[in-house]
Amino acid sequence: MTSDHTTTWLFGRLDLSSLPIWQAIQSPAISELIAGAAAMIVIAGAIAVIAFITWLRAWRSLWTDWLTSTDHKRIGIMYCVLALVMMTRGVIEAVLMRAQQADGLSGGFLTPEHFAELFSTHGTIMIFFVAMPLVAGVINYIMPLQIGARDMSFPVMNQISLGLTATGAVLVMSSLVFGKFSTGSWAAYPPYTGLAFNPGPGPDYWIWSVAIAGIGTTLSGINFAVTIYKERAPGMTLFRMPLFCWTVLCTSIIMIFAMPPLTVATLMLAADRYLDFHFFTNDLGGNMMNYVNLFWLFGHPEVYLLVLPAYGIISEVVATFSGKRLYGYTSLVYATMAIAVLSFCVWLHHFFTMGQSANVNIAFGIASMCIAVPTGVKVYDWMATMYRGRIRMTVPMIYVTGFFILFVIGGLTGVILANPTITYQVHNTLFLVAHFHNVIIPGVVFGLLAGIHYWFPKAFGFRLHEGWGRVSALLWIFGFSFAFLPLYVVGLMGMPRRSANFNDPAFEPLMLAALFGAALVLSALAALVIQIWVSVRDRDKLAAPLGDPWNGRTLEWATPSPPPHYNFAVLPQVKDRDDFAAAKANGRAFADTANYGDITMPKNTALGMIICAAATLLGMALVWYIWWLAMLSVLTIVVAFVARTFMLDTTYTIPADEISREHRAWLARVRAASPITRDRETDDVNQGLAVLELPETLKASR
C-alpha cells in the first residue's frame, strides 16, 4: 500500500484543501476571509466552552445531571439551549445575506457561491436546528407537567431523539470547519444537488444532517403522542387537557406521518449520490419531480408541526394574562385538528408552476385556502378570550400582540399565494420569502419566545428580567417588520429569491430598509442574551420558587419551581378543565394528603450520548468517504443498543418519606408566604403565590 493509498484509506476525501481556514490563508479575498473567520469562531467557541466548563469544574455535573439524564425537563432545556446557539448562527447569516443584498446593486461583497452556501445553511439551520428543537424543547418540558405525568412514556428514547437532533446540528457546524455546506438551498432540489452537478461534500452534509435529525424527530413524535395517550393523570380526559397539549398531540401526529417522506427523500438522494441509483437524475428514468413531491409532502405539514405548538402557547398565554378562561376551547380543538389534517392535503401549492393541469392546481389551491378558516377561527377565539378579561401587558403578551398584528398579514399573503393564478407571478420571488418568514417569525418564533418567558420561572425558579424582555420583544417586532415587509414589495416588483445581486435600482432603498430590520433583529437577539445574563445575575431578586408567578390555570403551576424530578409528589386528581384555576377558586389547591407513595423513576443512561457521538462520526465518515469509520460507527450504535437490552436494573425508587418531607416543606413555605395581586407580578415581591381575583371579591374590595 503506498502512502497515498493509506492517506485516502484513513481520511477519505478529506485533505488540507477542504479546510476553509487553509483556503483563507491561500487566497485571502473577502468571501474566503469570512469563511475562514467563521471556522475560527466555531473552533474558538468550542475551546471556550470546554475551558469554561473546566473552570467551573462542571464536567461531572454536566455528565450526570444533564447529558445522561432521562428527565424530560432537563432534556427540554437542552433542546432549547441547542436551538438558541444555532439561532445565533442563523441570525448572523441572515444579517450577512441582508448586507450582501443591500449592496447587491454593485454586486455585493460575497461571491455568489458563498451567498448560496449562506442561504442553504440559514434555511436548514433555522428550520431543523432552531425551530424544531425549540418546539421539541418546550413540548418536552411542559407537556408532561400539564397532563400530570411524571415523565415521557419512553425516557431513554427521548434522550436518543435529543442526541440525533444534536448530531445533525454538529454536522452543520462541522461544515464550517471541514469543507463546505451545500449550495442547493434548504430544499436541496435535484438534479442540482445530484452527483453530476454537485460532486463535492456539500449536499452530503445536508443529506446526513437532515436525515439523522429527522429520525430523531420521528421518534420524538411517537414519544409525545404515546405520552399523551397513556400517561395522563387520573381525571385528565382528552377534553380536559390544556390546549397546548392538544396542539402537541396534533404536532406529534404530524411528526409521525410527515417526517418519513423527508427521511425517504434524503436517503433516495443519497442512493443517487453514493450508489449510482437514478431516482432523481436527469437520465435513465430519474425524475426530480418525485423528489419535489416527497420533499413538500414533508415540507408543508412541517410548517404546521412548528406553528401548532405556538398556537397552543398563545392559547395558554392569552388566557392566563387576561385572567380568564380560554374562549371557544372546543372550537380551538377542532380547528387544530382540522389544520393538522388539511396540512397533508396542500403540499402541491409549493410548485403550482411545475406544469400540471389547471384542475390539479385548483384542487390544491382550494385546499390551501381552506386552512385559512380554522386559522381565522383561532385568532378570533383569542380575541374573544381577551374580551371582558383583565389584561396585563407582560413580555409574553407583548410577543402575542406582535403575533396578532403581524401574523394576520402573513395569513393574508398566504391566501394570496393559495391562488395558482398569482403564484405564477410571485413564486420564487422575495414575496414568497417574506410570506414564510412572516408566518415563521411572528408565528412560531414569537409564540415560542412568549412561551419561554412564560414558563422560564417554572423551569428555573426565577423570572426573566422584565425590562430587557420588553426591549427584546419590541426589537423583534420592529426588526421583523423592517426586515420583511419591504420584501413583499420587492417580490411584487419581480426580484427572484436567492439572488446574490441585482441590477434594478428600484430594489435598492427597500433592501436598505430590510438590512436595517435585520440589524434590529440582531439587536433583539443581543437583548435576549443580556436579559438572560441579567436575570441569572439577579436570580435571588427575581425568585418565584412557590411555583405560580402568573396566577396560572393549568397543572404545571401547581408544582414548586423548579418542579422535583418526579414532577408531582402525588399524582393529581383532575376534576376540571383549567384544573389549577378551579382548585384555587374552591380552595382545594395546595392541599396536603396522607397518601404519599414510593415513586419509581428511570435511571440515568449514557446511551443517548453514545448514539449521538457515533452518529456524528458516521455522518462525517459518510460525507468524507471514510469507510472504516462509517462501519465502526454503525457497529458502535448496534453494540450500544444490544448492550442496553442486557441492562435490567434501569429504574430506582424514591421512598415515600423523602417525597412527603420535600412536599410538606414546600407546602409550609406556600402557607407562610403572602400572596400578591396581579399589578405586582413583575415586582420583586412575586414569590409565586397569587391572590384570588374574582369579580365578586373585586367588587367587595372596591
Place this chain on the structure above:
Amino acid sequence: MGYNKAKQFSVLLLTAVILAGCSEQRSSFLDPAGPIAAAQRAHLIEVVGWTMIAVVPVFILVPVMLWRYRYRNTKARYTPDWGYSGWLELVMWGVPFMIVAVLSTKLWFSTKALDPYKPIASDAAPLNVQVVGLDWKWLFIYPDLGIATVNQLAFPAGAPVSLNLTSDTVMQSFMVDALAGQVYAMPGMRTKLHLLADAAGVFKGENVQFSGVGFTEQKFDAVAMTPEAFSEWVARVKSDGVPLDAQTYELLGASSTGAQVYEAIGTNGMPAGVIYFNQVAPDLFKKVIGRYHGGEPVLPANQPGAAGYVWQPLFNGSSK
C-alpha cells in the same frame, strides 16, 4: 360604485409604489403589458379586497381589547368564566367560511382561464417558440422561421406567443413578469406557457429558480415589436446570425453567462450579450429532450451544466 372607486384607487396606489424608480424595461405584473398579467393583477386585488373582511377586524379589535380590558381599568366588565357563545361561534366560523367559499370560486375560474397551457384566443396566428434553459442563458428557437437567439425573445405585439420549454441542465423557472409569469423548465420534459403583449415594448425575462453561481445573470429582454419591425428583425437575424451547429450548441451548454458566450462567438451585428443564429437543426428541441430518454446514461462529461462537462456533439451539425 364605491367598490369600483376603491379598486381604481388601490390599483393606482400599487402601481405608483411599484413604478417609482423603474427603468423603461417593464418588469412587474403590477404594471402589466398583456392580458394575462393584467388578469393576474386584477385577481390579486380582488383576493386582497375579500380577505380584508377578515383581516381588518383584527387590526381594529386587538388594540381596542388591549386598551379597554387593561388590568387597571376597573370599570370594564370582568367575566373570567365566560368561554362560549353560540352566535359568536357562528360568526367566527361562518364569516371566514363564506370568504373562502367566494375566493375558492374565483380561484377555480381564474385558474381555468389563466392556465399557462391554454392557448390565448386571438385573430392573429400564434408564434411558436421553443425555449431551452441552459447554464446560465436562455436559447430561443423559432422552429417555423429557422432561426434562434440567445437571451432575446422577440415577437410581434398583439399576436399570441406559444412557448414550449425544457432545460438542458438543472431545473429552471422561466419568467416574464409583465406578460405572463413563470413556469418550470425541466430536463427531459416539456412545459408550456402562452403570452401576449398588447403593444410594443421591452420586458424583463429571467430564470427565477436558483441554478448555480451564474443564476442572477440569466436574464433576457422579451421584446414585443410591430409586425413590420418583427419581419425586419427576422431578416436581420438571418443576415447577421451565425449557424447553430453542433459545436456552437456544445459551447452554449457549458456553464457560462450570455455575455461570455457573446465574447466567444458574438458579432457586431448582434446586440451586446445576444447571439443570433440563422440556421438551426430542425429537431434540436426534440433532441435536447430526447437525450435523457435514450436508455443510456448521460455521463457528467456529456451533461451540459455538470461539473466536468466537456463538449460533446448532441447532433450532427449542418456546417462541418
